[in-house]
Amino acid sequence: MLATGPNGAGKTNLLEALHVATQGFSPRTRNDRQLIRFGSEAARVAVNGRRGHAALEAVVKLEAGAGKHASLNGAPLRAVEQLRGELTTLVFTPDRLGVVKGAPAARRAYFDRALGRLSPARAQLPADYGAAVAQRNASLRRVAVGASTREAIAPWTQQLADLGSQLVAARREALALIGPAFVEHAAAFGLDAAELRYDGEPPTVEQLEQRLSRDLERGLTGAGPHLDDVLVLAAGRDLRSFGSQGEQRLAVLALLLAEADLVTARRGASPLLLLDDVLSELDPARRRTLAACVAGCGQALLTATDPAMLPADPDQLVEVRAGTAR
Numbered sequence: 513m514l515a516t517g518p519n520g521a522g523k524t525n526l527l528e529a530l531h532v533a534t535q536g537f538s539p540r541t542r543n544d545r546q547l548i549r550f551g552s553e554a555a556r557v558a559v560n561g562r563r564g565h566a567a568l569e570a571v572v573k574l575e576a577g578a579g580k581h582a583s584l585n586g587a588p589l590r591a592v593e594q595l596r597g598e599l600t601t602l603v604f605t606p607d608r609l610g611v612v613k614g615a616p617a618a619r620r621a622y623f624d625r626a627l628g629r630l631s632p633a634r635a636q637l638p639a640d641y642g643a644a645v646a647q648r649n650a651s652l653r654r655v656a657v658g659a660s661t662r663e664a665i666a667p668w669t670q671q672l673a674d675l676g677s678q679l680v681a682a683r684r685e686a687l688a689l690i691g692p693a694f695v696e697h698a699a700a701f702g703l704d705a706a707e708l709r710y711d712g713e714p715p716t717v718e719q720l721e722q723r724l725s726r727d728l729e730r731g732l733t734g735a736g737p738h739l740d741d742v743l744v745l746a747a748g749r750d751l752r753s754f755g756s757q758g759e760q761r762l763a764v765l766a767l768l769l770a771e772a773d774l775v776t777a778r779r780g781a782s783p784l785l786l787l788d789d790v791l792s793e794l795d796p797a798r799r800r801t802l803a804a805c806v807a808g809c810g811q812a813l814l815t816a817t818d819p820a821m822l823p824a825d826p827d828q829l830v831e832v833r834a835g836t837a838r
């Protein structure tokens with residue numbers, strides 16, 4: 513499906529609404545108030561579709577001051593987050609380029625979320641590890657100001673080593689799954705010998721104890737997977753520093769399509785793909801590759817200011833004008 517219309521017409525709004533209805537949150541902002549129409553107190557978004565052969569209706573309601581509520585086929589969900597366990601939507605927005613060209617934190621956050629999507633049982637692990645790091649850092653600072661003893665740090669060091677080792681193992685597994693499909697999609701886009709490289713090592717209690725004096729000085733834990741990076745390479749070049757804008761975009765797309773393949777294989781249903789402004793900066797050959805690829809992988813919504821940017825006839829063309837879709 514292609515949504516077209518001039519700048520400011522509401523294409524991104526439409527895409528965002530589909531994300532909210534299927535995942536319970538916006539890919540753009542965590543501030544739900546921004547999702548409610550200016551001057552209104554509430555918003556509601558409902559989508560109807562099919563999952564396999566079964567009909568499906570997801571509804572999300574947002575009320576200023578009263579939070580969010582979701583229902584699936586008429587049954588209210590305990591928490592909006594449950595939608596994510598039921599439906600998968602993968603999104604590309606120009607902000608997502610940060611996954612390749614941004615700081616290591618952006619890549620860690622992205623791959624940790626991908627890990628959660630591929631293995632929902634471990635979705636909480638990155639946050640649990642992050643909490644352990646924060647607790648240990650707080651403990652380091654208490655000792656540094658004399659409000660506590662060095663022994664008080666030990667339980668946090670142990671927990672950090674335990675959760676950190678689990679996180680490194682989970683990341684390695686997730687990257688081993690995503691890697692081959694990423695390489696394949698990247699090659700189709702002309703990115704030769706693409707590679708995801710993760711060198712993270714599980715932190716150990718010994719290693720953390722050895723650097724305790726330095727950590728106490730800085731009030732920060734200076735080793736562990738919260739400092740790791742995942743390199744995104746093509747032909748041995750780090751695309752963060754040496755990729756062109758278009759190559760960085762293609763790498764993000766290849767990651768998204770790789771994840772779509774895995775979700776399809778694991779859940780037996782293709783994810784919904786939302787691709788905002790994806791066609792700009794791609795040359796005609798790459799646009800054709802992308803058009804062929806999305807035509808074969810479930811349902812996809814692309815946005816563009818000009819329908820001619822998509823070098824294929826979409827199954828559905830939606831014209832967006834001043835906030836109305838036709």
Ligand SMILES: Nc1ncnc2c1ncn2[C@@H]1O[C@H](COP(=O)(O)OP(=O)(O)OP(=O)(O)O)[C@@H](O)[C@H]1O
Nearest residue numbers: 518519520521522523524525526546547548549550
């Ligand atoms: N909460 C809101 N209530 C009403 N209007 C809003 C709200 N949030 C954003 N808008 C407006 O919606 C308009 C459409 O924005 P949108 O990002 O969807 O446009 P677009 O079609 O994607 O444009 P572009 O081609 O430039 O990306 C903007 O002018 C914006 O000011």
Ligand SMILES: [Mg+2]
Nearest residue numbers: 523524788789
């Ligand atoms: Mg837009």
